[in-house]
Amino acid sequence: MDTSTSAPARRLDWLDNLRIALIALVVVHHAAQAYGPADWWYVENQPRTSVLGTLSAFDGAFFMSLFFFISAYFVPASYDRRGGRPFLTGRLKRLGIPVVVGALTLVPGLMYAYYVRYRDYPAISFPRYFTDVYLGLGEEPADWSGPSWPDLQFGHLWFIQNLLAYSVLYLLCRQAARLLPRRRPRPRTGARPARGPVPGHRSLVLLTVVVTAATFAIRLHYPLDEWIPFLDFIQVEPARVAQYATFFALGIVAFRQDWLNRLPARVGWIWLGIGAALTAVLFAVGSDAGFFGPGGANGPSLLWSAYESALCTALITGLLVLFRERLTAGNRLSRAASSASYTVYIVHVPVVVALQLALSGSGLQAPLSFGLVAALALLISFPLADRIRRLPGFRRVL
Numbered sequence: 001m002d003t004s005t006s007a008p009a010r011r012l013d014w015l016d017n018l019r020i021a022l023i024a025l026v027v028v029h030h031a032a033q034a035y036g037p038a039d040w041w042y043v044e045n046q047p048r049t050s051v052l053g054t055l056s057a058f059d060g061a062f063f064m065s066l067f068f069f070i071s072a073y074f075v076p077a078s079y080d081r082r083g084g085r086p087f088l089t090g091r092l093k094r095l096g097i098p099v100v101v102g103a104l105t106l107v108p109g110l111m112y113a114y115y116v117r118y119r120d121y122p123a124i125s126f127p128r129y130f131t132d133v134y135l136g137l138g139e140e141p142a143d144w145s146g147p148s149w150p151d152l153q154f155g156h157l158w159f160i161q162n163l164l165a166y167s168v169l170y171l172l173c174r175q176a177a178r179l180l181p182r183r184r185p186r187p188r189t190g191a192r193p194a195r196g197p198v199p200g201h202r203s204l205v206l207l208t209v210v211v212t213a214a215t216f217a218i219r220l221h222y223p224l225d226e227w228i229p230f231l232d233f234i235q236v237e238p239a240r241v242a243q244y245a246t247f248f249a250l251g252i253v254a255f256r257q258d259w260l261n262r263l264p265a266r267v268g269w270i271w272l273g274i275g276a277a278l279t280a281v282l283f284a285v286g287s288d289a290g291f292f293g294p295g296g297a298n299g300p301s302l303l304w305s306a307y308e309s310a311l312c313t314a315l316i317t318g319l320l321v322l323f324r325e326r327l328t329a330g331n332r333l334s335r336a337a338s339s340a341s342y343t344v345y346i347v348h349v350p351v352v353v354a355l356q357l358a359l360s361g362s363g364l365q366a367p368l369s370f371g372l373v374a375a376l377a378l379l380i381s382f383p384l385a386d387r388i389r390r391l392p393g394f395r396r397v398l
Contacts, residue, residue, distance in 0.1 A: 012260070013330025016338035018323040019070060022063055023341040027348050027381060029059040030156070031374035034356045035366040039225045040147075042114050042349075043356040047366040050286055057287035058279060062312040064159060064240070065247040069316060071163055072251025073260070075170055088171055095164040097397050098346055099157050106350055107155040108134045113353065119145055156349045158227075158235040165234055166248050198262045199317070204271060207246075208306075208313045214242035216305040223295025239295060243312055260320065268321020275314030278307065336386065343385035343398045351384065352377045 033041040036052025079087045112129050115121070121141065124132070132138025136150025154161055199207075222228070222238035230236040254260055292307070293300025355373045362369070389398050 013334070014323045014328045015070065015260070016330055016334055017327045018319065019341050020334065020337050021323075022067060022070075023344050024378060025059060025063050026345060027352065027377050028374045029056060029063070030349055030352045031356075031377055032056055032370050033352075034373075035370045042110050042353045043360065044118050046356070046360065047364070047369065049366040050288055051283070052366060052370055054283055054287040058282055058311075060240075061308045062315045065243045065312050066316050066319065067159065068163070068166070068244050069247040069251040069254070072166070072170075072248040073255050075167060076252055076255050079171070079174060084171060084175055088168070091164055091167045091171075093397060095160050095167070099154060099161050099164065102157045102346060103152070103154050106346070107153060107157065108151075110155060110350060110353055111151045111153070113357070115151070117357075154235045157346070158237075159345070161234055162236065162244065166245070170252065196257050198257070198259055198264065200264075200267060201270070204267075204313055204317060208310050211242055211246055211313070212306045212309040214246075215239070215309055216302050218242055219295035219301055219305060220297055221295075223301075225294065243309070247312075247316065260324065263317070263321060263324075265321055265325055268318055268325075271314045272318025272322055275311060275318045278311045278314060282307070282311070337382055340382060340385040340389060343389055344381045346398070347385055347388065348377060348381040351380050 032052040032055050033039075034043040034046045035048055036050070036054075037056040038053065078090065082090065108130050109126075111134060112126050115129060115133065116123065128138075134151045136152065140149045197203075218241060219239050224239045225237070226239065227235055227237050291300050292304040294304070295301050352373060355376050356369075359369050359372065364372070385398075389395050
C-alpha cells in the first residue's frame, strides 16, 4: 500500500492493479461491518446477515497479510538507496505523521459520533469530549461503558502504525547486521540476486503448518478481535501477529530473491485453486459454524487457525500469480488510483461510517444497505483521496 517513497526502478503495473483491488476490498470489508460481523463497529443496531459476517472473516484471513507483504517488498530498496537515517526519516514522515494526525482528527470524530448516538451519557460538545473523554483529561465516569478508558485509539490506522513498527525493526536488524563480519561483497544498491530456490508446494505447506502452530499458540491467550496496547502505544491484535509478521518478512525475502518474477505460474495456479476451494467451503458452511472458534485450547480454535492460515497462504500465492500473468495492463488512471490507495485507506472509514449512519433507520435489508454503502464509498473515496493528495504539501506525506 505505502510504496511511493520506495518503488523499484521498474514499475510493476500488475502490482499496482493488485494494490487497487486490495484497497477496494478494504472499503468493502468496512462497509460490511455494520451489517454482518458481531465485533464492535462505529454503527450499531443495523439489520444483519450471516453472509456478510462470513465475508468479513474471509477478508480478514488474508488481505492485511498481503498488504504487509507488498509493503515490505519495497522496504529493502528504500533502505539500500537512502541509508539508515534517511530511511527512518522517510518512514516517520510517510507513516508517523498520518497516524498522529489521524488519531487527533479522524478517529476522535468517529468516536464522538459513536459516543453521542450509542452511549447513555449526557450530551457534550466535541471539544469537551476530545479533552475529557478521548484524551482522558476528565474524570472517568463510574459507570463507564468502555471497553477502555480513555477513548483514545488509532482505529483503522493500526495498520500504518504496525507497518511503521515493522519498518523500525527492519532498520534495527540492518544496523545490527553491519556489526557482523562480511564474507561476501555487498550487492549493488537495489540488487535482487536470485540466489535461493523459489517457493514450491512443499515450502508453502510448511509455511502453512508453521503459521498455524504459531497462530494457535497465540490464540490460547489472545482470541480474535482482542486488541492490546503493545508498549502502551502500538495497537495490536495478537491473534493475527503471526500472519502479519511472517508475510512482512517474506515480502523482504521476496524482493531479495526476486520471487515475484521467479515464482512458477503453475505453483500459483494450483494454490489459487486451493484458495478458491477453501473460500467456497467457507461460504457454504459459514464462519459462525460451531466447529470454528476464535481462540482457546480447543479443537474449533485449532481448526480455524489451520483453515485461516491455509486460506491466507493459498490466496496470497495465487493472487500474486493471477495478477502477474493475467492482469498486467496499466494506464494513467490505474497508476493514479494505485498512488491514491494509501490515502484511500486513511480517509475511507469516515466516508463509510457517514453513509452507514445516513442509511440507518431507512428500513433497507442488510444486503441492500451494504451494497449501497460499498458502491458509494468506493465512488467517493478514490476521488476524495486524489483531491487531498493535490493539496499543497500533502503529496509529500500521502
